[in-house]
Amino acid sequence: MKITRTEVLINSGGFFDTQQFNDVLAEIEESISKVVWPLNSQYFSINPTKKGNGVKPIKNGCMSHLEGLGWQLEERLRITSTMRPGPLDAVKTLPNGSVLALEWETGNISSSHRALNKMVLGILEGALTGGILILPSRAMYKYLTDRIGNFQEIEPYFPQWRRPDISNGYLAVIEIEHEYEDENSPLIPKGTDGWAEFQGS
Template structure:
C-alpha cells in the first residue's frame, strides 16, 4: 500500500501537531532537515497497533492502576523500522567525549551532508522526557547535529498509557524556558501523536516488553 493510500485511510497513529522549540528557521532553510521531517512524518504515518493491522486502535483502559492500561515501548517499533529503511541508523550517537552521552542513547540518527539529525520517541515517564530533551540539547551543543525530533503522546492518548508517561501537557509549560536557551545551533521539534480509534476488541499494548526489538 502506498503512503498516500495509507494516509488516506486516516487510521494509523495521528500526527496531531508539532512545536518548534529551538531555531525554527532551520526547518525552512535546511534541505537536510526538510528531508528528515519527511522521513519522520512517513514513519509516524506508518505506525500502527496492532502491528501489521494498518490502523492504530488503542484499548481504552486507563493506565492509572497497576496492571491496567497500555504499555508504550512497542508503539515506536514500526516507526523506527521505517526510519531504518530510509537510511537512518538505529541506536546510534555522534562520537563525542562525554560521560553523559553514550552509544545507543538515541533511537535513530540520520547522517546528512549538513550534519546529523537525531530522533527520539519517548517511552518513559515525564522525568525521562526531560532527560531526553537534555540529551538532545547536549547532542546538538557538543556535536555536528543540526536538528532533533522528539515524539510524545497527546493529552488524550496518555490517559490509556502507563501512568505518568511523558506527554505534551506536562512539557508545554517549559517551552518558554527552552526557547531562551543559547549556544545551541541546531533545531528542535517536538512531535505530538494520538491514536485514531478506541476498541476493547484489540489487545492491550504489552507493558515491560523490549521496545528495541524491531521484529
C-alpha cells in the same frame, strides 16, 4: 498513528529551511504514520483501558521504518569529552554531514526532560545539529503505562529550551495520538513481554 501538533523550539541556520531538511522531516512523519495497531491493520486503534497499554511496541514500529530509510538505531554519541549518555533512539546523517537525533519517549516526564537536555547539549557542543522528541498526547496518555511522559505535561517548560543563543540548530517536540478507540483492539504489550508473538516470531 497521527501527528496532532509539532512545537518547534529552536530553528536557526539556513539549512533547516531547505528542501533537503524538509525531506528528512517527511521521513519522520511518514514513519509515525506507518505505526498501526493491531499489527497488519490500516489504522492505529487503541483499547481505551486506563493505563492498560504498553509503549515500546508503538516505538518499535516507527524505528523499524526509519531504519529502512537509512537511519541508525540505538546510536551512542559522545556529547562532550566527559559525557557519553545512553544511546539515542535514532540518528540520521544529513546531506550537509551533520547529525539529527530522534527520541521516542517510553519513560516518565523526567526522562523527557533528560532527552531534551541531552539534545540541546549535543547542539551546543557540536555533536548534533538538531533533535526531535516524540511524545503522546494527553488523550492517548491516559491509556498508556502509568506516568509516561506526555506533551501537555512538558509544554509549560518549553521556554527553557528556546535558546536564542544557538545560531545553528533545530529542536522540536512532536505530539502523537491514536486514530481510533476500540474496546475490541488487543492491549498493547507492556515492556517486551509478548511482543514476539505479535511480530509473528
